[in-house]
Amino acid sequence: MSILLSLAVLLFQEASDGRVAQMIKGVRSPDLSKFLVIGALLFIIGVAGVLTRRNIIVIFMSIELILNAANLNFIAFSRYLQETGSVNAYAGQVFAVFVIVVAAAEAAIGLGIVIALYRNKETIWVDEIDLLKW
Amino acid sequence: MILSGWEAFFFWFFGLAAIFAGLLTVMARNAVHCALFLISSLVSVAALFVLAHAEFIAGVQILVYVGGVMVLFLFVIMLVNVGAEEQGREEIFNRPRQVTASLVFCFLLVAGVLFAVNTGYQELQKRAAIQMATTGSDQDSNLPPTATGTSRLTAQTETVGGILYRYGSLPFEIASVLLLVAIIGSVMLARTLKQEVSADDVDPDVLQEEAREHPEVARVEVSS
Numbered sequence: 524m525s526i527l528l529s530l531a532v533l534l535f536q537e538a539s540d541g542r543v544a545q546m547i548k549g550v551r552s553p554d555l556s557k558f559l560v561i562g563a564l565l566f567i568i569g570v571a572g573v574l575t576r577r578n579i580i581v582i583f584m585s586i587e588l589i590l591n592a593a594n595l596n597f598i599a600f601s602r603y604l605q606e607t608g609s610v611n612a613y614a615g616q617v618f619a620v621f622v623i624v625v626a627a628a629e630a631a632i633g634l635g636i637v638i639a640l641y642r643n644k645e646t647i648w649v650d651e652i653d654l655l656k657w
Numbered sequence: 658m659i660l661s662g663w664e665a666f667f668f669w670f671f672g673l674a675a676i677f678a679g680l681l682t683v684m685a686r687n688a689v690h691c692a693l694f695l696i697s698s699l700v701s702v703a704a705l706f707v708l709a710h711a712e713f714i715a716g717v718q719i720l721v722y723v724g725g726v727m728v729l730f731l732f733v734i735m736l737v738n739v740g741a742e743e744q745g746r747e748e749i750f751n752r753p754r755q756v757t758a759s760l761v762f763c764f765l766l767v768a769g770v771l772f773a774v775n776t777g778y779q780e781l782q783k784r785a786a787i788q789m790a791t792t793g794s795d796q797d798s799n800l801p802p803t804a805t806g807t808s809r810l811t812a813q814t815e816t817v818g819g820i821l822y823r824y825g826s827l828p829f830e831i832a833s834v835l836l837l838v839a840i841i842g843s844v845m846l847a848r849t850l851k852q853e854v855s856a857d858d859v860d861p862d863v864l865q866e867e868a869r870e871h872p873e874v875a876r877v878e879v880s881s
Contacts, residue, residue: 528764529771550669553659558705558709569679571763572683584691595705616813616820617817627721637737
């Protein structure tokens with residue numbers, strides 16, 4: 524629902540300037556901003572998943588989605604800087620490698636915690652895991 | 658960076674596929690379906706990486722995420738029982754009030770991010786135009802053509818590797834320590850009580866108390 528609304532906002536902003544032709548051109552030849560929009564939408568889908576789901580495993584999957592959206596932005600900016608001839612153009616790709624490493628470590632530890640929790644509490648619903656609530 | 662022709666087609670194809678699969682990841686009832694949709698989303702994002710000339714990262718993405726992390730997810734789904742969710746007896750989303758609050762915040766985030774992308778990008782384009790005018794570089798035309806002659810060979814992987822070891826060698830080593838910690842930590846976290854007792858890793862008082870409830874724990878031989 525929020526995704527549809529965001530698309531509507533985007534379309535409205537572009538069309539209200541009276542530049543529908545430019546919008547069609549933007550669709551026919553996507554540039555950096557389209558990468559950023561797709562990254563932003565993936566990020567927000569991930570945030571919505573983390574905030575709304577009850578299954579802790581699906582919450583971890585949503586976190587992977589968020590990290591991937593960040594990676595997409597890094598790669599897109601890296602490509603953009605390569606073409607403008609910037610000095611540090613490849614830093615984005617190197618950083619993306621580190622993001623993937625951290626995501627893998629986080630998934631391993633997180634799933635270990637899930638198994639330990641399931642063994643002790645017999646549940647994977649986050650609203651039933653309220654040990655730190657008072 | 659402006660994509661054109663088939664590149665533009667594939668950009669929209671994989672971009673929309675990534676978003677659609679991401680939505681289904683969040684909405685699917687069955688956790689295994691969630692994992693499969695997440696895999697297709699990750700593969701689509703890897704295709705976007707290829708379109709952005711980051712072939713090495715795309716390969717790493719497929720190998721590490723789809724080959725490693727997602728298999729781990731599927732094994733954990735197998736180990737914890739999610740039958741109730743699949744049969745539709747359990748609610749998959751949190752309580753309605755929390756869902757509404759989070760969706761309101763998500764909407765604010767969407768509006769803010771799209772506004773920032775739209776306004777900030779125009780400034781970026783102006784700066785890029787100035788930079789392009791001064792350097793005027795089109796590096797692609799200097800690269801050697803491939804065997805079919807339709808595209809050009811890139812030296813992306815070589816460059817990324819060079820920069821990774823030249824400027825990022827300390828973070829690289831720290832990342833290897835992080836991975837080691839992750840291996841040991843996940844093994845420690847996932848141990849059962851029996852395994853802890855057999856490694857002689859339990860406080861004697863705790864062991865006595867546990868043995869009262871679970872008699873089989875007391876019979877475990879301590880292996881040195």
